[in-house]
Amino acid sequence: MNEETGPYPDKAAGPGGAGLQPSGDAGRDERSGERGSSRSRAGSDPAGARGGPDSGTGQAEDGTRPGPESPPGPGDPPGSSDPPEAAPPAERRLHPVTPLRRAWAPVALLAGWALHDPNSAYRHVSELATETLLLGLGVLLPAAALYGFLSWWVTHFSVTDTELRIRTGVLFRRTAHIRLDRLQAVDVTQPLLARFLGVAKLKMDVIGTSSKDELAYLGEAVARALRAELLARAAGFSPEEAGEVGEAPVRELVRVAPRMLAVSLLLTATTWLSLIGALLVPGFLWFATHNLWTVLAAGVPLLGAAGARSAGRFVREYDWTLGESPDGLRLDHGLLDRSHETVPPGRVQTVRIVEPWLWRRLGWVRVELDVAGSDNGVLLPVADHATAREIIGRVLAGAEVPREFVRPPGRAAWCVPAWWRGYGLAVTDRLFAARHGLFHRTVALVPHAKVQSVRLEQGPWQRRQGVADLHVDTGASETVTAHLRDADEAATLLRHQADRSRTGRRTAQPDRWMTGAATGGGTESGTRSGTRSGTRSGTGAGEGTGPDPGREAGGGTFPGAGGVSGE
DSSP, X not given: OEEEEOSOTTOOOOTTOOOOOOTTOOSEEEEOHHHHTTTTTGGGOHHHHHTOTTSOSSOXXXXXXXXXXXXXXXXXXXXXXXXXXXXOOOXXXXXXXXXXXXXHHHHHHHHHHHHHXXXXXXXXXXXXXXXXXXXXXXXXXXXXXXXXXXXXXXXEEEEOSSEEEEEEOSSSOXXXXXXXXXXXXXXXXEOHHHHHHTEEEEEEEETTOSSOEEEEEEEHHHHHHHHHHHHXXXXXXXXXXXXXXXXXXXXXXXXXXXXHHHHHHHTOHHHHHHHHHHHHXXXXXXXXXXXXXXXXXXXXXXXXXXXXXIIIHHHHHTTOEEEEETTEEEEEEOSSSEEEEEXXXXXXXXXXXXXXXXXXXXXXXXXXXXXXXXXXXXXXXXXXXXXXXXXXHHHTTTOOOOSOOBOOOGGGGGTSTTGGGGOEEEEBSSEEEEEEOSSSEEEEEEEGGGEEEEEEEOOHHHHHHTEEEEEEEETTSOEEEEEEEEHHHHHHHHXXXXXXXXXXXXXXXXXXXXXXXXXXXXXXXXXXXXXXXXXXXXXXXXXXXXXXXXXXXXXXXXXXXXXXXXX
């Protein structure tokens, strides 16, 4: 039995969230270098200047304009009646240290070949004379340097009123057109060496793309200024105003202490399980084979995985700082590679509260996110319950995290013995909340406005026991499931959840860059000032003031949401 209903079958974004975009609308367009810059050369096109039949300028072939237009006066300069030509956008280059990064491409190619077949590589190198090796290095190193310089020389970027253009390619030209109105987030990252050199990498999340476009490398100050300009353009500011807006102010909310992070990692079961596996498996292989290469082949990857789960995670999440700014929540973290990320407003589809078993006595949780079109997956690596609830209230515009969950009926034990006690469900006027996990507990929170479709599934054994699973799909291509609900209850939830999702979409307040949640309507063009907001529905222009997202009251609990406490 499989029923499905959805208030938005095409999974298009509503006013309050990103969701999945229609397939005919892409976040960027890639063309050749010649075609990509056609807009900036339109004013110099001879055919367009002559106004031929296909030029679309509205002029006849003899150069005169059709229609009753008065000729220019005797004092007017020639051609003063023509509209002014738009100046082409100024193109800029990357930082001069960029060739050092790109010069490694030929060297990395040879290193990859050597690692792929080390025996063959060693045999070929040992057969070469010393003079031949020196000659090869004398040719390879200048060629790599030349490649790095040429790739830097031909790479340009420019910002227009509607898009960011990146032109690159030594042999094959490529132009990326990144629409500013489809920017999800603009992040600044600094690897360890880049921090010493004073440069940074700019990464852009765009709706409808799985990978990030980047500009590597820019000066640190230039990268931050360009980030502020892109966010201001995305908010609807004019090019003149975007340069004056500057970097949005940030108010620090939470800073995770390194000691707290280290203790949380030590109290994570996966850390110890991976370490035990990395020690036991090589020892077992040694007693079974007495082959050192077999032990190394199995032990090194296992030790690397164990280190990535503990030490690597500590390095990535070191000095985790969460701040609030008009353009979203700011995440700054990293011990060696420093990252400055943004969680854009209105794009959060699901919030997950993860509570490992060993953390419960200390009252700690981990907060994770599902953001539409972005890979920002962690909001807080570790925090206490009170702090986590406060931050989630800001992310979900004042929604309150449910404290009580209803367990499945007792007959669910025939489907999932013992583990059914970890399942729970709570539905409030703002959220659909589902819990699972007996030892490693996870609570998933989905705002009603972000629900794209609702499905009810019931297998043969579940049908016999009178239970069913309710699946809620979000715009981040993720699914939240309420397991083993009573069949009648699940059917009722199926109908009511679709209605709540439609109502949530209609009443959700639009979230735009640098404006927060607005109370007024808007236009198709979006925000044009710090207090004007826009929606894609085009319901008319209006102004509104964004309420404090942490002050909006979350509603109570729907009937049936109370019951057995999950605490």
